[in-house]
Amino acid sequence: MANIMIRQADNGGLVFYLPKRDLEASIQSIEFDSPEKWGGELKLDNGGAYYIDPIARPPRLPISLRAKRLGAAED
Amino acid sequence: MAVLTREETEALIAEVLEVYPDKAKKDRAKHLAVNDQSVEQSKKCITSNRKSLPGVMTIRGCAYAGSKGVVWGPIKDMIHISHGPVGCGQYSRAGRRNYYVGTTGVDSFGTMNFTSDFQEKDIVFGGDKKLAKLIEEIEQLFPLHKGISVQSECPIGLIGDDIEAVSKKASAAIDKPVVPVRCEGFRGVSQSLGHHIANDTIRDWVLDKRDGKAYDSTPYDVAIIGDYNIGGDAWASRILLEEMGLRVVAQWSGDGTIAEMMNTPKVKLNLLHCYRSMNYISRHMEEKYGIPWMEYNFFGPTKIIESLRKIADFFDDSIREKCEQVIARYQPMMDEIIAKYKPRLQGKKVMLYVGGLRPRHVIGAYEDLGMEVVGTGYEFAHNDDYDRTIKEMGNATLLYDDITGFEFEEFVKRIKPDMVGSGIKEKYIFQKMGIPLRQMHSWDYSGPYHGYDGFAIFARDMDIALSNPVWHNMTPPWKKAEPEAAQKAA
Numbered sequence: 083m084a085n086i087m088i089r090q091a092d093n094g095g096l097v098f099y100l101p102k103r104d105l106e107a108s109i110q111s112i113e114f115d116s117p118e119k120w121g122g123e124l125k126l127d128n129g130g131a132y133y134i135d136p137i138a139r140p141p142r143l144p145i146s147l148r149a150k151r152l153g154a155a156e157d
Numbered sequence: 158m159a160v161l162t163r164e165e166t167e168a169l170i171a172e173v174l175e176v177y178p179d180k181a182k183k184d185r186a187k188h189l190a191v192n193d194q195s196v197e198q199s200k201k202c203i204t205s206n207r208k209s210l211p212g213v214m215t216i217r218g219c220a221y222a223g224s225k226g227v228v229w230g231p232i233k234d235m236i237h238i239s240h241g242p243v244g245c246g247q248y249s250r251a252g253r254r255n256y257y258v259g260t261t262g263v264d265s266f267g268t269m270n271f272t273s274d275f276q277e278k279d280i281v282f283g284g285d286k287k288l289a290k291l292i293e294e295i296e297q298l299f300p301l302h303k304g305i306s307v308q309s310e311c312p313i314g315l316i317g318d319d320i321e322a323v324s325k326k327a328s329a330a331i332d333k334p335v336v337p338v339r340c341e342g343f344r345g346v347s348q349s350l351g352h353h354i355a356n357d358t359i360r361d362w363v364l365d366k367r368d369g370k371a372y373d374s375t376p377y378d379v380a381i382i383g384d385y386n387i388g389g390d391a392w393a394s395r396i397l398l399e400e401m402g403l404r405v406v407a408q409w410s411g412d413g414t415i416a417e418m419m420n421t422p423k424v425k426l427n428l429l430h431c432y433r434s435m436n437y438i439s440r441h442m443e444e445k446y447g448i449p450w451m452e453y454n455f456f457g458p459t460k461i462i463e464s465l466r467k468i469a470d471f472f473d474d475s476i477r478e479k480c481e482q483v484i485a486r487y488q489p490m491m492d493e494i495i496a497k498y499k500p501r502l503q504g505k506k507v508m509l510y511v512g513g514l515r516p517r518h519v520i521g522a523y524e525d526l527g528m529e530v531v532g533t534g535y536e537f538a539h540n541d542d543y544d545r546t547i548k549e550m551g552n553a554t555l556l557y558d559d560i561t562g563f564e565f566e567e568f569v570k571r572i573k574p575d576m577v578g579s580g581i582k583e584k585y586i587f588q589k590m591g592i593p594l595r596q597m598h599s600w601d602y603s604g605p606y607h608g609y610d611g612f613a614i615f616a617r618d619m620d621i622a623l624s625n626p627v628w629h630n631m632t633p634p635w636k637k638a639e640p641e642a643a644q645k646a647a
Contacts (some may be wrong), residue, residue, distance in 0.1 A: 087440060089440070089443065102351075104353075104539045105540075105542075128198060144443055144444040
């Protein structure tokens with residue numbers, strides 16, 4: 083489990099940020115994206131995948147969350 | 158356009174790496190790359206933020222350098238204790254030219270060195286008592302200080318001192334913030350982790366101390382983040398923002414105070430100059446206080462205009478209008494400078510190797526002068542910095558991460574730039590090779606280089622470095638005469 087931060091990108095997409103490793107990547111897909119259920123598996127553009135517990139869609143980004151890495155560590 | 162083609166640059170890298178043993182070669186190869194603007198993600202071509210190889214000459218610093226030297230050190234009304242043996246503080250004292258206004262030793266302490274001067278007995282029995290006594294003495298001798306930060310040197314982490322407990326107790330006793338910073342030098346691979354640690358301590362111990370208190374804010378409040386006022390840089394940036402009609406509430410941390418930092422959560426926009434060292438606190442303020450942040454670049458008129466417009470777009474039309482007025486007012490001055498220096502500097506090639514933001518930010522300023530950056534690299538960048546650099550650099554130019562002394566010399570010998578921009582450790586090596594070098598860390602004791610006023614100084618400095626007549630006299634007379642004599646004999 084790692085603390086991560088999700089923020090809005092200038093182009094409208096979402097950006098994933100892992101402070102511990104200074105890893106910044108844009109989120110290509112998010113498993114659940116509705117107002118009441120938001121989160122699940124996040125696929126990053128660097129090939130990594132993370133899982134966040136689905137929550138209600140946060141009213142304001144950025145938000146810090148706990149995430150679990152799926153698969154091997156990417157660079 | 159680069160001097161070498163892609164294939165030639167690749168061959169050059171391979172050739173330079175030839176001297177290393179296999180394992181070292183494999184490791185260093187990942188840190189050297191030929192720029193390709195079509196690459197979206199830098200990690201596909203360059204590896205960064207990795208431990209330096211033992212045995213090579215690296216110019217990186219340590220976490221203490223990143224925290225005490227860069228982030229905390231310039232806060233002028235606080236006393237930063239170098240907690241541990243005397244050397245770390247003494248040899249880094251006042252070296253970074255973070256200018257400030259104030260009376261040193263009375264209400265400002267920027268160039269002074271405070272240290273707990275660890276001796277053998279402090280290592281054996283612990284230094285907590287000494288630290289408590291030191292804080293007491295500081296309070297007595299310098300009553301106008303506004304707070305203390307305890308910057309740990311390596312031994313503190315090794316002997317397990319509890320500086321947090323001492324700090325909390327002392328803070329209650331003197332009724333001023335006392336911030337323990339766990340920035341022992343052995344942490345991380347470079348000064349970069351020190352920046353992060355320092356940002357985290359500011360977040361935890363300083364930033365929220367005035368939350369909920371009344372504050373007269375205006376809709377035009379901004380903070381300058383990550384400008385360390387080297388040679389007066391932050392002042393040259395600040396006047397432009399003020400002329401635009403914005404109110405600069407805080408300077409982080411060049412010529413900054415702790416009160417400014419506590420007021421920063423009230424601003425409307427954070428302007429981030431050094432992304433590498435202060436993106437952490439900007440991200441935190443965005444999440445906690447909803448303050449947007451943007452990166453800007455005040456090197457060279459092209460980038461200044463771009464950045465000023467981008468900043469103005471966050472505000473209403475009155476600011477946008479004033480922004481255009483500012484640009485129009487300075488344009489004749491810029492045209493004059495470019496007309497004067499561009500013919501003298503046109504086509505000159507530069508290689509850079511600096512720290513946090515300059516390897517990419519100054520490229521625009523060189524291009525405004527008609528110069529060309531043919532190689533660039535960072536001491537301690539992460540992948541996100543290279544993501545931003547790839548777009549700024551020409552195709553087939555060299556990128557090098559945490560370059561070693563040997564590699565840098567070999568690259569310069571082969572690429573033969575007209576000038577190198579790096580630090581004091583490189584300066585005399587390259588000047589003895591006959592290549593002018595400007596220090597891009599300390600602006601070679603000149604500056605400021607930020608803003609319109611800074612560009613005038615930048616252009617002049619580059620010209621005096623390149624046009625110095627000494628570069629025509631690099632061959633001693635007895636060697637100059639030789640070919641002629643040989644011809645006569647033949």
